[in-house]
Amino acid sequence: MRLKTAALLVLLGLLTMLAGIGQLTFWAPSETVTASVPSDTKAAPLTVIDQKLIALHDGPVKIKIQGEGNFIVATGRPDDVQAWVGETAHNTLTGVSADQKSLEVSSADGEATAPSPAGSDLWVSTEDASGDLDYTWNPPADGEWSLLVAGDGTQPAPSSISMTFPNNATTPWAVPLIVLGIIIILIGAALPFIAKALSNRRKHDDDEPRDGGETTTLPVQSSTAKSPGVEAHTTQSPTTQSPTVQPPAGDRGRRPGAGTEGPALRVTALAATLAAVLVGGTAVAAQATTTPEATTTSSAAATAEGGTPVMLESQLQRILEQVASTVDAADAAKDAAKLAPRVDKMELQIRTQNYKIRSAVSAYEPRMPVRATKLQSSVISTKRDWPRTVFALTQGEGNVVPQVLTLVQLSPRENYKLWGSAPLQPGTNFPSFPIPRNGTEAVPASDSTGLAYSGNEALEILSEMLTNPDSPNRSKLADGQSSPYIAGALAYQADTVKNGTSANFKFTHTPVTNQTVVLRTADGGAVVVGRLDFAFEGTPKAAGDKLVLEDDSAVFAGGKETTTGMVLNFAESVAVYIPPAGSADPMKLVAATRGLVGASFK
Numbered sequence: 001m002r003l004k005t006a007a008l009l010v011l012l013g014l015l016t017m018l019a020g021i022g023q024l025t026f027w028a029p030s031e032t033v034t035a036s037v038p039s040d041t042k043a044a045p046l047t048v049i050d051q052k053l054i055a056l057h058d059g060p061v062k063i064k065i066q067g068e069g070n071f072i073v074a075t076g077r078p079d080d081v082q083a084w085v086g087e088t089a090h091n092t093l094t095g096v097s098a099d100q101k102s103l104e105v106s107s108a109d110g111e112a113t114a115p116s117p118a119g120s121d122l123w124v125s126t127e128d129a130s131g132d133l134d135y136t137w138n139p140p141a142d143g144e145w146s147l148l149v150a151g152d153g154t155q156p157a158p159s160s161i162s163m164t165f166p167n168n169a170t171t172p173w174a175v176p177l178i179v180l181g182i183i184i185i186l187i188g189a190a191l192p193f194i195a196k197a198l199s200n201r202r203k204h205d206d207d208e209p210r211d212g213g214e215t216t217t218l219p220v221q222s223s224t225a226k227s228p229g230v231e232a233h234t235t236q237s238p239t240t241q242s243p244t245v246q247p248p249a250g251d252r253g254r255r256p257g258a259g260t261e262g263p264a265l266r267v268t269a270l271a272a273t274l275a276a277v278l279v280g281g282t283a284v285a286a287q288a289t290t291t292p293e294a295t296t297t298s299s300a301a302a303t304a305e306g307g308t309p310v311m312l313e314s315q316l317q318r319i320l321e322q323v324a325s326t327v328d329a330a331d332a333a334k335d336a337a338k339l340a341p342r343v344d345k346m347e348l349q350i351r352t353q354n355y356k357i358r359s360a361v362s363a364y365e366p367r368m369p370v371r372a373t374k375l376q377s378s379v380i381s382t383k384r385d386w387p388r389t390v391f392a393l394t395q396g397e398g399n400v401v402p403q404v405l406t407l408v409q410l411s412p413r414e415n416y417k418l419w420g421s422a423p424l425q426p427g428t429n430f431p432s433f434p435i436p437r438n439g440t441e442a443v444p445a446s447d448s449t450g451l452a453y454s455g456n457e458a459l460e461i462l463s464e465m466l467t468n469p470d471s472p473n474r475s476k477l478a479d480g481q482s483s484p485y486i487a488g489a490l491a492y493q494a495d496t497v498k499n500g501t502s503a504n505f506k507f508t509h510t511p512v513t514n515q516t517v518v519l520r521t522a523d524g525g526a527v528v529v530g531r532l533d534f535a536f537e538g539t540p541k542a543a544g545d546k547l548v549l550e551d552d553s554a555v556f557a558g559g560k561e562t563t564t565g566m567v568l569n570f571a572e573s574v575a576v577y578i579p580p581a582g583s584a585d586p587m588k589l590v591a592a593t594r595g596l597v598g599a600s601f602k
Helices: 002-024 078-085 174-207 258-287 300-304 313-333 345-360 455-467 484-499 551-557
Strands: 032-036 046-049 061-076 090-096 103-108 125-137 146-150 160-166 374-380 388-395 403-409 417-423 503-520 526-540 566-578 588-601
Touching: 002 174, 046 078, 046 160, 061 078, 078 146, 090 160, 103 160, 313 345, 313 374, 313 388, 313 403, 313 417, 345 417, 345 503, 345 551, 345 566, 345 588, 388 503, 403 588, 417 526, 417 566, 455 484, 455 503, 455 526, 455 566, 484 503, 484 588, 551 566, 551 588
Parallel strands: 046 090
Antiparallel strands: 032 160, 046 146, 061 125, 061 146, 061 160, 090 103, 374 388, 388 403, 403 417, 417 588, 503 526, 526 566, 566 588
């Protein structure tokens, strides 16, 4: 019995250990699971792969897309993708079915067509394909991301989409089963030796007298026996019983032979039952898969610091290269129509008029070129509604000093355009901003919270100072050697008045409030970028007095001389640093330039 029990335990141990090994090998679940879009999904021009689905499993996700013709897979922030989709009909892949075989799809009705999403500045990256695409998704940066699948916007987006995820199924019983099997095997192997040792000890104990267990045997008196000198008579002999010896408490009720086999059989039965249960369930456990909750990488940390930046620095670099290429081509051809895709507002007006002047006056100086070869500073807003704004400090060939570029995106389906450029003031350092991956807070132009002045107030003070050299607010803005542009503008105006003895002159600088942008700096201050309209009026003092225009102004006025008066119009692109509230430092003009945009006779 001892050998049989030991053999049974060893066998059960082997089976249990085999079950554990099986979970790690031939019963191990598949490393991946693949789910596909149902074949009866309604066609739509756009398909969105939701960020919750992308982040459902840790690790890379493989996406297989099959369609007719050319299509694109674009990566963007979820709110950017949704904003670009807008009112267009679309399908959204939101999750995986319980059996892990189908992708869950929600459909939204809407407009039947959309523009092509190719080339949009909202996308961090794009994949172009024709016919089919095997695409491995890896997040380009921290935070949440969605994918947009589309053709040209007029044809249905590819509907044959399958996604392969890492399988998160686990085998939690594998190691415990292996360990348990080893323990059972060891018990089975040791059982004969333990049982023999216990048997030998019991025999040794049986050979020794029990403590307090003496047995006294008394002679039995016969009824016929006579004692000498005693008269014989019949008596009933008393019965003297031997004292009962009680076994030790631990041995009471034990049957002979039961001391070795009983416990072993009970241990065997328990091990057999446990092993059977574990082995019976191991195959099912090994094949089971789990569908975890969506483990999205929340942008809560970024939100706590003011929100998610509207773009990555790599996006800004790509956009700047496209802007620079567009401006360079237009400058070379002196063709304002070529500026339209990437230039707008003040910059478009100044360059358009510059081309017009240069076409008539060959010696006229061209506008400073826009370069993206050396990006010295990126200032990316966290204001996620539209319009959106970013600043860039760049320098390259033809840039004597770095220049501040202001890029604005008016709506989701429009690209960023260059609104203004201004060279950095000589001897001036560009203020420090939060690192691009954290982004910086956009401040409403009328808001002075945490600032010495609001953006609108700063430009008003600057325009007043440029208009009136004796402005009472002059101390609020550093000038003279600290601001060469202000000093130069005031000197130009003073010299004009001094030399123009036959005319009266008037100079006004006026902020254009709808082109003012304010972004907060790292020290709690801010930089406001905006436009001032500079008007230079001249009127002859007496009849017969004449005003003579320069060649550049004559291009717009239609002549060089006037006896009635004239008005010259300039657009000034400026950037002003505003210190934080409580600072004793004055504001400082960081960058500035102007361009002639018009001239007329009164």
